[in-house]
Amino acid sequence: MEPSSLKPLIDFFEVRDNLSDAERQILSSLPLRRHVFQRNEEMVRAHTQPRESCIVLKGLAARAVYMQNGARQLTAVHVPGDFVDLHAFLLKVMDHSVVALGECEVAFVPHEQLMRISQEQPHLTRLFWMSTVIDAAIHRAWLASIGRRSPEQHIAHLFCELYTRLETIGFARGMTFGFPVTQSEVADMLGLSLVHVNRTIQQLRSKYFVNWDGTTVHIKDFDRLAEFSEFDPSYLSLIKIPR
Amino acid sequence: MEPSSLKPLIDFFEVRDNLSDAERQILSSLPLRRHVFQRNEEMVRAHTQPRESCIVLKGLAARAVYMQNGARQLTAVHVPGDFVDLHAFLLKVMDHSVVALGECEVAFVPHEQLMRISQEQPHLTRLFWMSTVIDAAIHRAWLASIGRRSPEQHIAHLFCELYTRLETIGFARGMTFGFPVTQSEVADMLGLSLVHVNRTIQQLRSKYFVNWDGTTVHIKDFDRLAEFSEFDPSYLSLIKIPR
DNA sequence: CGGCAAATTGACACATCTCAAAGCCTGTGG
DNA sequence: CCACAGGCTTTGAGATGTGTCAATTTGCCG
Secondary structure (H helix, E strand, O other): OOOOOOHHHHHHHHHHOOOOHHHHHHHHOOOOEEEEEOOOOEEEOOOOOOOEEEEEEEEEEEEEEEOOOOOEEEEEEEOOOOOOOHHHHHHOOOOOEEEEEEEEEEEEEEHHHHHHHHHHOHHHHHHHHHHHHHHHHHHHHHHHHHHHOOHHHHHHHHHHHHHHHHHHOOOOEOOEEEOOOOHHHHHHHHOOOHHHHHHHHHHHHHHOOEEEOOOEEEEOOHHHHHHHHOOOHHHHOOOOOOO | OOOOOOHHHHHHHHHHOOOOHHHHHHHHOOOOEEEEEOOOOEEEOOOOOOOEEEEEEEEEEEEEEEOOOOOEEEEEEEOOOOOOOHHHHHHOOOOOEEEEEEEEEEEEEEHHHHHHHHHHOHHHHHHHHHHHHHHHHHHHHHHHHHHHOOHHHHHHHHHHHHHHHHHHOOOOEOOEEEOOOOHHHHHHHHOOOHHHHHHHHHHHHHHOOEEEOOOEEEEOOHHHHHHHHOOOHHHHOOOOOOO
C-alpha cells in the first residue's frame, strides 16, 4: 500500500465545488512533510508561531484549549482530508493546540506554499478559506450542543457529525466508523466530567441505537439518532456550489 | 454628524496588519447598503442564501443558533468594524442567524464586490480571511468558557473580551462600554437559564469589581477580572504582523 | 396612575461533580 | 500459562450546581 495520499483533501473540496485539473495538480504536488503522531501527542502547540500548516491524512485529531488548572476543552475533531491547521496561516500565533486522538498521520505544508497559492490562485484560496469557515460552523454547532443540548443529545450529535464527515470522504461504511477515543477525551469534548460521560453513554447504548466500545462506533439507526439530537448536516456545507 | 463610516473596519485591519493606500481606498469605496436594525431583529437568517455580507457600523450584533424547542445559543457578539457575515460569502447557505442586540446599524456589501476583491486583491483577501479565522478563535474561546469556566468566570471573560475588542477600535473609554442587553440574552450566550445568570451577576457585582446595569458595563479592576477569568487576549490576534 | 418588560427572590426538583472504590482488559515478565 | 501492573471503565454516595415555576419587585413610558 502506498503512503496515505491527499485524496481525502481533494474529496473534501470536490464534495463542495469543482476543482480544475490544474488545481488538482497544484494540490497533489504540494511538498509535504509527513509525520505520524501517537495518541495525545501535540502536533501544533498553542502560543507558538508555526511556519507550516497540517492536513490530517489518517486517524483523528482534535483542537484543544487548555486552562490553568490543567483542564481542557476540545473544540473540534478532525478527520482525514481536513486542512486542520490552516488557521495558523492567518493567525500567525496559535490560540489553541492540535492533538492526535489515537494514532494520526498528518502532512505539513510550508506557509510559503500557501502564500504562493493565495497570491496566484484565487479560487483555490477561496476553497481554503471555505475550509476554515466550515471549521467555524462546526464550532458553532458544538457551542449549540454544549449550551443547549442534553449530554445524551450532545454525544448523539457528535456521532452523527463524525459519521457524516467520514462517510463523505469514504472513511466510513456500514454505519460504522473508528473512534479510538477515551471517555475522558469525550468528556473534554462535551465539557463534562468523565463519570457523567460514562453514565450518559450507558443510557445512549440502551436507548438510542448507538454503540461504542471505545474503538468503533456503530450506529444502529442513524435517522433516529439524527432526529433525537436535532442533527442537520447543512452546517457542513456538503453542497456542490461554485465558491 | 455624518453617517457611521467604515473607519472601525479599517481600524480592525490596521491593528493587525498594514493597509496600503490603495487597499484603504478599495475598502472606503465599497458600495454599501446601510440599514438600522432594532433589538432582536434578524439581519441575516439561518438557512437562507445571502447575496451580500454585512459589517457592523454601530451597536452590537450576535450570531444565534436556534433549537427546535425555541431555545437558542448565541455563539459570538459582534462590535463595530466586524465584518460579521463574511462567512456567508463562502458558506453560501447560512448555518446560523445574525441578530441585533439593541439598536444596530450595519452596512451590506454585495458578494460580487467580495468576489472581485478575492480575484484581484490577494492581500486584502487574506485580511478578510483572517477576520473569519478570528471569529473561529472567538468561538473556541467561548467553547472553553462554556465548557470549562464557571458561570462567574464566563461572564467575566465575556466582559474582558468585549472591552478589549471595543477599546481596540476606539469604542470604549474609561473602563466602560455600552452593553444594552437583557439578562435573558446573556443566558443565551452562556448556555444557562435566566435565573441562574441573574444570581451569577449579583455575585460578580459584589465580588469581582464589575458592574452592569443592563445598559453599560463598568469594569472597576480589569486586571483582577482578567486574572479571575483567565482572559488572555492573544486569541484576538491583536498584533500587527504581515498576513 | 396603569401597564409592561425586565430583574429579583424563594422553594424545590433534578443534573452534574467529586471522591473513592471496584471491576475489566491487555501487555509484560516470570 | 499465570500473576501483576497500569490504564480505562463502571459504580456508589453525598455535596453542589442549575433548572423550573411562580410570585414579587423595579424601572420606564404613555
